[in-house]
Amino acid sequence: MTTPERPHLIVIYTDDLGYGDVGFLGPSDIATPHLDALAAGGATMRRWYSNSPVCSPSRAALLTGCHPSRAGVDHILGAPRGRDGLPPQPTLASRLADAGYATSMVGKWHLGTSESSSPRALGFGSFFGFLAGCVDYYSHIMYWGDHHPIHDLWTGTQETWRNGEYLTTMITDAAVQVIDEVADDPMFLFVSYNAPHYPLHAPQEYVDRNAHLPEDRRMIAAMMSAVDDGVGEIVAALERQGIRDNTIILFSSDNGPSAEERNWLNGEEIAFAGGSAGGLRGHKGSLYEGGIRMPTLWSWPARITPGTQITTCCQMSDVLPTVLDAAGIPPADQHVVDGSSVLDLLTGTKSEPEDRLLYWEYDGQTAVSDGTWKLVRNVRERLGAPTVEKIGLYHLAVDEAETSNLYAADHSEAVRLGAALDDFETRLTGWQQQISQQGQELSPIPTAAP
Known part of the structure; x- marks a missing residue:
């Protein structure tokens, strides 16, 4: 063959x-x-x-x-x-x-x-x-x-x-x-x-x-x-x-x-x-x-x-x-x-990662991460469980287990990622309104880290 x-x-x-x-x-x-x-x-x-x-x-x-x-x-x-x-x-x-x-x-x-x-x-x-x-x-x-x-x-x-x-x-x-x-x-x-x-x-x-x-x-x-x-x-x-x-x-x-x-x-x-x-x-x-x-x-x-x-x-x-x-x-x-x-x-033809934002949404929860920092809203511990945090900021570079919520420390990262997540949530609403309109092209998520 x-x-x-x-x-x-x-x-x-x-x-x-x-x-x-x-x-x-x-x-x-x-x-x-x-x-x-x-x-x-x-x-x-x-x-x-x-x-x-x-x-x-x-x-x-x-x-x-x-x-x-x-x-x-x-x-x-x-x-x-x-x-x-x-x-x-x-x-x-x-x-x-x-x-x-x-x-x-x-x-x-x-x-x-x-x-x-x-x-x-x-x-x-x-x-x-x-x-x-x-x-x-x-x-x-x-x-x-x-x-x-x-x-x-x-x-x-x-x-x-x-x-x-x-x-x-x-x-x-x-x-x-x-x-x-x-x-x-x-x-x-x-x-x-x-x-x-x-x-x-x-x-x-x-x-x-x-x-x-x-x-x-x-x-x-x-x-x-x-x-x-x-x-x-x-x-x-x-x-x-x-x-x-x-x-x-x-x-x-x-x-x-x-x-x-x-x-x-x-x-x-x-x-x-x-x-x-x-x-x-x-x-x-x-x-x-x-x-x-x-x-x-x-x-x-x-x-x-x-x-x-x-x-x-x-x-x-x-x-x-x-x-x-x-x-x-x-x-x-x-x-x-x-x-x-x-x-x-x-x-292996590219070793250095590009700055990028990843987004998530499920059942009222939303999140955004640039790999180093992560912002979450209305997050739960598991399926069917109640909300445990209305908003959280985690420094994943040193806290992958998400044990320390740094949002109250008023980090500039909270402002930066919060603006990106606001934009994503707006796009979510638009997608949900448009998805039933067959053939309508939807704009891509912006992934470049600000």
């Missing part, structure tokens, strides 16, 4: 995985040897951020290159069939498909359950997985919320029944099948694991592998052991096909670890502490670092130097422009994105 000039791309996404739940970012009680090997052979991203602290908006930003509100998904989408989600627009999948890539997705979608918001409608040539936010790992049924159970497993548009099979293993097997069938065309494969999102299910072999850990931590570790084994199988499949060197692999998570009570399987009704944010403050649903800083690596043996460590602040919306840059695909005139290509950082 002839390796195409354009690289293959595999995005491996996990669900509710914390910054401290992998080995490649530092000491961890969860063993992830395959991920650690990928990181050692590629680039570890020390400050890679999700665009949102929850599932659906994060995925929207990944696939569109836009802030979630601009993309049209700023909240967690529901599970009932026929619900619209991500509006029709260019995506990473559609841009790559237009350039001749074979595009496939396996696993969790969570960007709408209607036909117009389906993976196929938004650029994927094939799909195996589930459309909503979470399912039982063995029955593939959604049981939660104020609705009746919903079976949610599909091959394309065909409902698929495979009761009793562990979903993480099924996702891995489907991904390996796509790789084994790769033709001469370049491939984009989105492998979207739902682990370690609740319900905390894992086969006995993985529970036994982590029997030394406390109950809550043990189940997160067991689920991640299954994912890590899957990553090993995916890499092995690439090697069998002789395409490993020219394959870009991105591994990350949609948001930080969940502290929701429903993670427990023993009836506990207290906050769950099984996931780890690696010493960072906050969990899923929070704009503190623990809710939005993601365990992330890039691997591309042909271009990325092994052992690369990158501390520049980057965001999930950077994926689309980075991948298009790597594939030599020019930006589309009518497709405005908020992300920036970080290809030069990954390949």
